[in-house]
Amino acid sequence: MSSVTIRGVTKRYGALPVLHGIDLEIRDREFVVLVGPSGCGKSTLLRMIAGLETISSGDILIGDRVVNDVPAKARDIAMVFQNYALYPHMSVYENMSFSLRLKRTAKDVIDRKVREAADILNLSKFLDRSPRQLSGGQRQRVAMGRALVRDAQVFLFDEPLSNLDAKLRVVMRTEIKALHQRLQTTSVYVTHDQIEAMTMADRIVVMNAGRIEQIGTPLELYDTPANLFVADFIGSPSMNFLRGTLEQGAVTLADGSRLPVAAAPQVAAGRKVVFGIRPEHLALSDDDNGLAAEVEVVEPTGANIQVYAKVAGMPLCAVFNERHDFRPGQVIRLTWSPRQAHLFDEASGQRM
Incomplete structure (x- = not known):
């Protein structure tokens, strides 16, 4: 050897x-x-x-x-x-x-x-x-x-x-x-x-x-x-990527939605970034304050349910272990832990 x-x-x-x-x-x-x-x-x-x-x-x-x-x-x-x-x-x-x-x-x-x-x-x-x-x-x-x-x-x-x-x-x-x-x-x-x-x-x-x-x-x-x-x-389904602008510790999407990140780097305001979140790290919000996502396709696998949706015109996948009766066109609210979010520079693609 x-x-x-x-x-x-x-x-x-x-x-x-x-x-x-x-x-x-x-x-x-x-x-x-x-x-x-x-x-x-x-x-x-x-x-x-x-x-x-x-x-x-x-x-x-x-x-x-x-x-x-x-x-x-x-x-x-x-x-x-x-x-x-x-x-x-x-x-x-x-x-x-x-x-x-x-x-x-x-x-x-x-x-x-x-x-x-x-x-x-x-x-x-x-x-x-x-x-x-x-x-x-x-x-x-x-x-x-x-x-x-x-x-x-x-x-x-x-x-x-x-x-x-x-x-x-x-x-x-x-x-x-x-x-x-x-x-x-x-x-x-x-x-x-x-x-x-x-x-x-x-x-x-x-x-x-x-x-x-x-x-x-x-x-x-x-x-x-x-x-x-x-x-x-790496990861299946793949990580979700939402493009926006880094402002005051959050990523702002084109529709005005704000995505909090745990520790935003000190960079000039207005920098174009990519917010990443894995599908299994998303959860249904208990109130109306979560990120709005319009359901497009629901794929039950038995062990979990994979939901493909649109957020500010961008595709997003969420994986739920619980059983839900989602329907295409339905708007659901999603939340996550900011510590599980990832941030990448849009121009270079490198992790920030």
């Missing part, structure tokens, strides 16, 4: 820059998730760690060793892909043992490692089956088992759950997290799903357009997003 250090790494395809000076320290035994929208560079960065993509500039270290020019097979990493990459003509046992057989590992060692991995992943009953006889979740376990038997320093996961249905994704992400807690192998996991990132990571790296926007624990990113991009990307 080892740390992974990324220093000033860039990637260009011809004249097109894809990654812009990435600096990242992944600690030994840590589970780090790279998350961001399609095209942000997260999979490219993972493939550069694996040795499947060349580095335009900068350094990547695994432990104390610079691996820029080390071929993938010599980096002592194990990778789990989105499409499983199983050999259809081989049994589960043969798929899991393939890399060890290539290294001419002793047969008794191969058998021990495969059966230990199969036991951890609940695959012992399926070792004689072919991949076509398995469910999607079982195939993903085989792919993980193939990585597990290698005793690699680093595990790399490239959106491994994308091909699974929603319910199975929940099961598999729990299993992957439990596996990491048991093995304590340094792991780097790529996904576009922020729920996967929030539930699995020790730390999350939020990427956008080839740059790192913020690094932190899931709750650090959720509670104190560095900018509008992170605030919008």
